[in-house]
Amino acid sequence: MVWHGGMSGSAPLKAAQNGHLASLFPGADSEFLSQLPNNLPTSCTIFSYWNLLIFAILLVLIPLTLYLLSRISGIKTVKTEYETKSHHIARITGAEKLDHSKWLRLVFGILLLTAFFASYSEELLIGNLTPNMLNFLMLCLCILLHDSFFSFLKALQEAIGGAAAILIQFPLYFGIMGVMRETGLVGDISSFFASIATDVSLPVYSFFSAGLVNIFVPSGGGQWAVQGPIILESALKLGVPLNKAVMALAYGDQITNMLQPFWALPLLAITKLKAREILPYTLVMMLVGTLVYITGLLLV
Numbered sequence: 001m002v003w004h005g006g007m008s009g010s011a012p013l014k015a016a017q018n019g020h021l022a023s024l025f026p027g028a029d030s031e032f033l034s035q036l037p038n039n040l041p042t043s044c045t046i047f048s049y050w051n052l053l054i055f056a057i058l059l060v061l062i063p064l065t066l067y068l069l070s071r072i073s074g075i076k077t078v079k080t081e082y083e084t085k086s087h088h089i090a091r092i093t094g095a096e097k098l099d100h101s102k103w104l105r106l107v108f109g110i111l112l113l114t115a116f117f118a119s120y121s122e123e124l125l126i127g128n129l130t131p132n133m134l135n136f137l138m139l140c141l142c143i144l145l146h147d148s149f150f151s152f153l154k155a156l157q158e159a160i161g162g163a164a165a166i167l168i169q170f171p172l173y174f175g176i177m178g179v180m181r182e183t184g185l186v187g188d189i190s191s192f193f194a195s196i197a198t199d200v201s202l203p204v205y206s207f208f209s210a211g212l213v214n215i216f217v218p219s220g221g222g223q224w225a226v227q228g229p230i231i232l233e234s235a236l237k238l239g240v241p242l243n244k245a246v247m248a249l250a251y252g253d254q255i256t257n258m259l260q261p262f263w264a265l266p267l268l269a270i271t272k273l274k275a276r277e278i279l280p281y282t283l284v285m286m287l288v289g290t291l292v293y294i295t296g297l298l299l300v
Contacts, residue, residue: 010220043127210252258286
Protein backbone atom coordinates (compact mmCIF):
# COMPACT_ATOMS: atom_id res chain seq x y z
CA MET A 1 0.00 0.00 0.00
CA VAL A 2 3.03 2.29 0.28
CA TRP A 3 5.49 0.55 -2.04
CA HIS A 4 5.28 2.88 -5.06
CA GLY A 5 5.78 5.93 -2.89
CA GLY A 6 8.77 4.28 -1.21
CA MET A 7 12.26 3.06 -2.04
CA SER A 8 11.02 0.39 -4.47
CA GLY A 9 8.69 2.70 -6.41
CA SER A 10 9.14 2.30 -10.19
CA ALA A 11 7.95 5.78 -11.21
CA PRO A 12 10.01 7.93 -8.79
CA LEU A 13 13.12 5.75 -9.25
CA LYS A 14 12.93 5.89 -13.05
CA ALA A 15 12.24 9.63 -12.95
CA ALA A 16 15.45 10.04 -10.93
CA GLN A 17 17.56 8.67 -13.78
CA ASN A 18 19.30 11.28 -15.92
CA GLY A 19 17.52 11.77 -19.24
CA HIS A 20 14.69 9.36 -18.48
CA LEU A 21 11.88 11.91 -18.63
CA ALA A 22 12.90 13.04 -22.12
CA SER A 23 13.14 9.40 -23.25
CA LEU A 24 9.41 9.01 -22.56
CA PHE A 25 8.68 11.43 -25.43
CA PRO A 26 10.45 10.12 -28.53
CA GLY A 27 10.03 12.47 -31.46
CA ALA A 28 8.90 15.41 -29.31
CA ASP A 29 10.02 18.88 -30.42
CA SER A 30 12.88 20.63 -28.67
CA GLU A 31 10.63 23.32 -27.21
CA PHE A 32 8.59 20.73 -25.33
CA LEU A 33 11.65 18.76 -24.21
CA SER A 34 13.23 21.95 -22.85
CA GLN A 35 10.41 22.12 -20.28
CA LEU A 36 11.43 18.75 -18.84
CA PRO A 37 14.16 18.61 -16.20
CA ASN A 38 17.06 16.22 -16.68
CA ASN A 39 15.71 14.19 -13.77
CA LEU A 40 13.52 14.36 -10.66
CA PRO A 41 15.76 13.40 -7.72
CA THR A 42 14.20 11.20 -5.08
CA SER A 43 14.79 13.99 -2.58
CA CYS A 44 11.73 15.73 -4.06
CA THR A 45 9.62 12.59 -4.45
CA ILE A 46 10.29 9.60 -2.16
CA PHE A 47 12.20 11.55 0.48
CA SER A 48 10.17 14.76 0.32
CA TYR A 49 8.83 15.93 3.67
CA TRP A 50 5.19 15.61 2.57
CA ASN A 51 5.60 12.04 1.30
CA LEU A 52 7.32 11.02 4.54
CA LEU A 53 4.54 12.74 6.49
CA ILE A 54 1.86 10.84 4.57
CA PHE A 55 3.72 7.61 5.23
CA ALA A 56 3.94 8.42 8.95
CA ILE A 57 0.20 9.11 9.11
CA LEU A 58 -0.55 5.76 7.45
CA LEU A 59 1.89 4.03 9.78
CA VAL A 60 -0.36 5.15 12.65
CA LEU A 61 -3.81 4.93 11.03
CA ILE A 62 -3.57 1.49 9.42
CA PRO A 63 -2.55 -0.45 12.57
CA LEU A 64 -5.16 1.53 14.52
CA THR A 65 -7.81 0.63 11.95
CA LEU A 66 -6.85 -3.04 12.08
CA TYR A 67 -6.95 -2.94 15.86
CA LEU A 68 -10.48 -1.52 15.80
CA LEU A 69 -11.53 -4.14 13.25
CA SER A 70 -10.16 -6.87 15.48
CA ARG A 71 -12.32 -5.59 18.32
CA ILE A 72 -15.55 -5.82 16.34
CA SER A 73 -14.78 -8.90 14.24
CA GLY A 74 -15.20 -12.47 15.35
CA ILE A 75 -12.20 -14.73 15.74
CA LYS A 76 -11.88 -17.52 13.23
CA THR A 77 -9.48 -20.37 13.81
CA VAL A 78 -7.75 -21.55 10.66
CA LYS A 79 -6.14 -24.97 10.59
CA THR A 80 -2.89 -25.16 8.70
CA GLU A 81 -0.93 -28.14 7.59
CA TYR A 82 2.78 -28.09 8.04
CA GLU A 83 5.10 -30.31 6.13
CA THR A 84 7.33 -32.39 8.32
CA LYS A 85 10.80 -32.62 6.96
CA SER A 86 13.63 -34.61 8.35
CA HIS A 87 16.84 -32.67 8.67
CA HIS A 88 20.04 -34.58 8.15
CA ILE A 89 23.30 -32.97 9.14
CA ALA A 90 25.66 -33.60 6.26
CA ARG A 91 29.37 -33.54 6.68
CA ILE A 92 30.86 -30.40 5.16
CA THR A 93 34.13 -30.99 3.37
CA GLY A 94 36.41 -29.31 0.87
CA ALA A 95 35.17 -26.24 -0.95
CA GLU A 96 31.75 -26.56 0.71
CA LYS A 97 33.31 -25.01 3.81
CA LEU A 98 33.56 -21.74 1.91
CA ASP A 99 29.80 -21.75 1.28
CA HIS A 100 29.19 -22.13 5.04
CA SER A 101 31.86 -19.67 6.13
CA LYS A 102 30.53 -16.68 8.07
CA TRP A 103 33.74 -14.73 7.57
CA LEU A 104 33.81 -15.09 3.80
CA ARG A 105 30.29 -13.70 3.33
CA LEU A 106 31.12 -10.90 5.78
CA VAL A 107 34.27 -9.88 3.89
CA PHE A 108 32.53 -10.15 0.53
CA GLY A 109 29.50 -8.23 1.78
CA ILE A 110 31.63 -5.42 3.20
CA LEU A 111 33.57 -5.18 -0.07
CA LEU A 112 30.30 -4.91 -2.00
CA LEU A 113 28.93 -2.29 0.41
CA THR A 114 32.17 -0.30 0.11
CA ALA A 115 31.90 -0.46 -3.68
CA PHE A 116 28.30 0.74 -3.43
CA PHE A 117 29.17 3.85 -1.42
CA ALA A 118 32.22 4.54 -3.59
CA SER A 119 30.20 4.27 -6.80
CA TYR A 120 27.15 6.24 -5.72
CA SER A 121 28.48 8.70 -3.15
CA GLU A 122 27.45 11.75 -5.18
CA GLU A 123 23.88 10.52 -5.65
CA LEU A 124 23.60 9.61 -1.97
CA LEU A 125 24.78 13.05 -0.85
CA ILE A 126 21.97 14.73 -2.78
CA GLY A 127 19.41 12.18 -1.62
CA ASN A 128 18.94 10.53 -5.01
CA LEU A 129 18.12 6.86 -5.63
CA THR A 130 17.90 4.85 -8.86
CA PRO A 131 16.88 1.23 -9.63
CA ASN A 132 20.51 0.15 -10.13
CA MET A 133 21.46 1.66 -6.78
CA LEU A 134 18.60 -0.09 -5.01
CA ASN A 135 19.37 -3.50 -6.56
CA PHE A 136 23.05 -3.16 -5.65
CA LEU A 137 22.21 -2.17 -2.06
CA MET A 138 19.73 -5.03 -1.61
CA LEU A 139 22.34 -7.55 -2.81
CA CYS A 140 24.85 -6.19 -0.29
CA LEU A 141 22.36 -6.39 2.57
CA CYS A 142 21.18 -9.90 1.62
CA ILE A 143 24.73 -11.22 1.81
CA LEU A 144 25.55 -9.37 5.02
CA LEU A 145 22.36 -10.31 6.87
CA HIS A 146 22.59 -14.05 6.17
CA ASP A 147 24.91 -16.33 8.13
CA SER A 148 26.63 -17.66 5.03
CA PHE A 149 26.35 -17.98 1.26
CA PHE A 150 24.69 -21.34 1.83
CA SER A 151 22.05 -19.70 4.02
CA PHE A 152 21.47 -16.99 1.41
CA LEU A 153 21.04 -19.50 -1.44
CA LYS A 154 18.75 -21.70 0.67
CA ALA A 155 16.53 -18.72 1.51
CA LEU A 156 16.48 -17.76 -2.16
CA GLN A 157 15.27 -21.21 -3.18
CA GLU A 158 12.50 -21.13 -0.57
CA ALA A 159 11.43 -17.64 -1.60
CA ILE A 160 11.14 -18.60 -5.27
CA GLY A 161 8.80 -21.41 -4.27
CA GLY A 162 6.56 -18.94 -2.42
CA ALA A 163 6.63 -16.50 -5.33
CA ALA A 164 6.04 -19.10 -8.04
CA ALA A 165 2.52 -17.80 -8.80
CA ILE A 166 3.86 -14.28 -9.33
CA LEU A 167 6.65 -15.51 -11.61
CA ILE A 168 4.08 -17.30 -13.76
CA GLN A 169 1.40 -14.60 -13.79
CA PHE A 170 3.57 -11.51 -14.28
CA PRO A 171 4.22 -12.21 -18.01
CA LEU A 172 0.45 -12.62 -18.46
CA TYR A 173 -0.16 -9.23 -16.86
CA PHE A 174 2.41 -7.68 -19.17
CA GLY A 175 0.43 -9.20 -22.03
CA ILE A 176 -2.69 -7.48 -20.73
CA MET A 177 -0.67 -4.27 -20.45
CA GLY A 178 0.35 -4.63 -24.08
CA VAL A 179 -3.27 -5.04 -25.17
CA MET A 180 -4.36 -1.99 -23.18
CA ARG A 181 -1.48 0.07 -24.56
CA GLU A 182 -1.94 -0.90 -28.22
CA THR A 183 -5.69 -0.40 -28.10
CA GLY A 184 -5.19 3.02 -26.53
CA LEU A 185 -7.30 2.16 -23.49
CA VAL A 186 -4.72 3.39 -20.98
CA GLY A 187 -4.32 6.61 -22.93
CA ASP A 188 -8.08 7.10 -23.12
CA ILE A 189 -8.46 6.66 -19.35
CA SER A 190 -5.63 9.06 -18.56
CA SER A 191 -6.63 11.60 -21.22
CA PHE A 192 -10.24 11.68 -20.00
CA PHE A 193 -9.20 12.57 -16.47
CA ALA A 194 -6.65 15.09 -17.75
CA SER A 195 -9.22 16.77 -20.00
CA ILE A 196 -11.53 17.64 -17.10
CA ALA A 197 -8.79 18.53 -14.63
CA THR A 198 -7.48 21.82 -13.30
CA ASP A 199 -4.13 22.57 -11.68
CA VAL A 200 -5.69 21.69 -8.31
CA SER A 201 -7.61 18.59 -9.32
CA LEU A 202 -5.11 17.01 -11.75
CA PRO A 203 -3.16 15.14 -9.03
CA VAL A 204 -6.43 13.74 -7.66
CA TYR A 205 -7.63 12.65 -11.11
CA SER A 206 -4.20 11.14 -11.81
CA PHE A 207 -4.52 9.24 -8.55
CA PHE A 208 -7.87 7.73 -9.56
CA SER A 209 -6.83 6.96 -13.14
CA ALA A 210 -3.67 5.19 -11.94
CA GLY A 211 -5.73 3.20 -9.46
CA LEU A 212 -8.14 2.16 -12.19
CA VAL A 213 -5.37 1.03 -14.54
CA ASN A 214 -3.64 -0.87 -11.72
CA ILE A 215 -6.69 -3.10 -11.23
CA PHE A 216 -6.03 -4.60 -14.67
CA VAL A 217 -2.25 -4.33 -14.76
CA PRO A 218 -0.44 -4.64 -11.40
CA SER A 219 2.93 -3.63 -12.86
CA GLY A 220 4.24 -0.31 -11.65
CA GLY A 221 7.04 -0.10 -14.20
CA GLY A 222 4.81 -0.98 -17.14
CA GLN A 223 2.13 1.43 -16.00
CA TRP A 224 4.64 4.26 -15.64
CA ALA A 225 5.99 3.65 -19.17
CA VAL A 226 2.51 3.98 -20.70
CA GLN A 227 0.65 6.34 -18.39
CA GLY A 228 3.60 8.46 -17.22
CA PRO A 229 3.99 10.54 -20.41
CA ILE A 230 0.31 11.49 -20.42
CA ILE A 231 0.38 12.60 -16.80
CA LEU A 232 3.65 14.52 -17.24
CA GLU A 233 2.38 16.31 -20.34
CA SER A 234 -0.85 17.25 -18.55
CA ALA A 235 1.13 18.51 -15.56
CA LEU A 236 3.27 20.75 -17.79
CA LYS A 237 0.20 22.20 -19.50
CA LEU A 238 -1.58 22.98 -16.22
CA GLY A 239 1.49 24.10 -14.28
CA VAL A 240 1.41 21.23 -11.75
CA PRO A 241 4.83 20.36 -10.21
CA LEU A 242 6.15 17.25 -11.92
CA ASN A 243 7.23 15.59 -8.68
CA LYS A 244 3.66 15.90 -7.39
CA ALA A 245 2.28 14.40 -10.61
CA VAL A 246 4.68 11.45 -10.38
CA MET A 247 3.72 10.75 -6.78
CA ALA A 248 0.00 11.05 -7.59
CA LEU A 249 0.43 8.23 -10.10
CA ALA A 250 2.45 6.24 -7.57
CA TYR A 251 -0.21 6.66 -4.86
CA GLY A 252 -3.03 5.60 -7.18
CA ASP A 253 -1.11 2.59 -8.44
CA GLN A 254 -0.37 1.32 -4.95
CA ILE A 255 -3.71 1.97 -3.24
CA THR A 256 -5.76 -0.39 -5.40
CA ASN A 257 -3.38 -3.20 -4.50
CA MET A 258 -5.80 -3.52 -1.61
CA LEU A 259 -8.50 -4.33 -4.16
CA GLN A 260 -6.32 -6.44 -6.47
CA PRO A 261 -4.39 -8.72 -4.07
CA PHE A 262 -1.80 -9.82 -6.63
CA TRP A 263 0.92 -9.02 -4.08
CA ALA A 264 -0.65 -11.39 -1.54
CA LEU A 265 -0.16 -14.63 -3.49
CA PRO A 266 2.95 -15.70 -1.54
CA LEU A 267 1.33 -14.58 1.73
CA LEU A 268 -1.78 -16.63 1.04
CA ALA A 269 0.37 -19.66 0.27
CA ILE A 270 2.17 -19.28 3.59
CA THR A 271 -0.89 -18.62 5.77
CA LYS A 272 -3.17 -21.10 3.93
CA LEU A 273 -5.85 -18.42 3.62
CA LYS A 274 -8.11 -17.61 0.69
CA ALA A 275 -8.20 -14.22 -1.00
CA ARG A 276 -11.85 -13.73 0.01
CA GLU A 277 -10.82 -14.06 3.67
CA ILE A 278 -8.48 -11.06 3.57
CA LEU A 279 -10.26 -8.82 1.05
CA PRO A 280 -12.79 -7.34 3.52
CA TYR A 281 -9.89 -6.06 5.62
CA THR A 282 -7.81 -4.80 2.69
CA LEU A 283 -10.82 -2.93 1.28
CA VAL A 284 -11.18 -1.02 4.55
CA MET A 285 -7.49 -0.17 4.41
CA MET A 286 -7.91 1.01 0.82
CA LEU A 287 -10.65 3.44 1.89
CA VAL A 288 -8.56 4.79 4.76
CA GLY A 289 -5.51 5.12 2.50
CA THR A 290 -7.50 6.82 -0.25
CA LEU A 291 -8.71 9.46 2.20
CA VAL A 292 -5.15 10.11 3.40
CA TYR A 293 -3.66 10.30 -0.10
CA ILE A 294 -6.33 12.60 -1.54
CA THR A 295 -6.06 14.91 1.47
CA GLY A 296 -2.28 14.95 1.11
CA LEU A 297 -2.40 15.73 -2.62
CA LEU A 298 -4.83 18.59 -2.06
CA LEU A 299 -2.84 20.13 0.79
CA VAL A 300 0.69 19.81 -0.66
